[in-house]
Amino acid sequence: MIEVLLAAAIMTSAPQALDGDTFVIDGEHVRIANIDAPETRNAKCDAERRLGRVAKRRLQELLASPGFEMERGDPKSGRNKDRYGRTLATAYVEGVDVGSILIEEELARPWRGKREPWCVK
Template sequence: MRWGWAIAVLIAAGIYAANHYDVGAGRLLAVAAPKADMLTATFPFCGDGRRVTCVVDGDTFWLSRVKIRIADIDAPELSPPRCEAERIKGEAAKSRLRELLNAGPFSLTAGWRDEDRYGRKLRTVTRDGRSIGEILVAERLARRWDGARHPWCN
């Protein structure tokens, strides 16, 4: 009888994993997708003043005084960039993120970790079920986040 329960648990775990794991990318998918894109705001670039709703760089923005780091990507650094190539690509990523956020309603989904070590909320940003981070990756303005920083300078 105990074998029956063990087999049932293994089957259930396999079904769960098959539905929540992206084999090609080697990562867990979001467990529950938002029902609709409901967040919208006008995003300027952040300046030196108080930050309420604005874009910091290609993977970080503020929304209603909450600092958000896009969880599924890593974009080139702007403060400070390590080389001119990183600065140029970082500015392009920042501009594109602003354009994507301003294009219409979007959703934020929390993953397994709520915040990073800098206190930024870690969120996947989607519109119509498509990751805005993946758009930046496809356009070569960001990389998929694998837990480590990789250089943008050659």
């Protein structure tokens, strides 16, 4: 809990969504731990790209909400960074896990160790 409060206290700029599961704050690229959202830039089909845009907009809404906090580190793996060097974190709005919100709204799915297709064949 102290880590969450410290993370919130040192944020000086508003977080900006890069896609449905990644945002940047104070120059730090942050990947929301344990979710996978559809891609916007490297989408495999138009449906994925469209859903990716919706997910990005929703994440931006959540990031701009009062009570936004983040806790660095992946609670499941214990890792602090992903393979691309992004900080892994759990984001919260008013104490509610942002990843869980996106999953519930079908704008993301639980991360199971590899990307799963968003395009229906």
